[in-house]
Amino acid sequence: MSKKLTGDVLTQNLAALEGWHLNADGSAISHSFRFADFNAAFGFMSRIALMAERLDHHPDWHNVYNTVNITLSTHDVGGLSDKDMVLARFISSLAA
Numbered sequence: 001m002s003k004k005l006t007g008d009v010l011t012q013n014l015a016a017l018e019g020w021h022l023n024a025d026g027s028a029i030s031h032s033f034r035f036a037d038f039n040a041a042f043g044f045m046s047r048i049a050l051m052a053e054r055l056d057h058h059p060d061w062h063n064v065y066n067t068v069n070i071t072l073s074t075h076d077v078g079g080l081s082d083k084d085m086v087l088a089r090f091i092s093s094l095a096a
C-alpha cells in the first residue's frame with residue numbers, strides 16, 4: 001500500500017504541481033482541463049486511462065463535451081500518496 005503524504009512533504013509535492021488545487025479537507029487534488037472539442041478531450045482521457053491501468057491508480061473525473069474535471073486521491077490511505085503525484089505530473093505533461 002502507498003504511504004499517505006502529509007505536512008512538509010505534501011506541501012513540497014503540491015508546490016511542484018502547476019494548476020492542481022488541494023480540496024477543502026486536504027484529501028484530494030483537482031484540476032479542470034478544457035480542450036478544443038470532445039475529440040481532443042476524449043483523446044486526453046484515453047491516454048490517462050492507459051496510464052491509470054499501468055499504475056493501478058485511477059482518476060475520479062467528469063467530462064462534459066470539451067471539459068474534463070479530474071480529482072485524484074488514494075482511497076486506500078484516505079488522502080494523497082506518491083501515486084497521485086505521479087499521475088498528476090503525467091496528466092499535466094499531456095495537457096502542456
Ligand SMILES: C[C@H](O)[C@H](O)[C@H]1CNC2=NC(N)=NC(=O)C2=N1
Pocket residue numbers: 056057058059060072073074075076077
Ligand atoms: C484493489 C485496487 O488495487 C485498488 O482499489 C486501487 C485501484 N485504483 C485506485 N485508484 C485510486 N485513485 N485510489 C486507490 O486507492 C486505488 N486503489
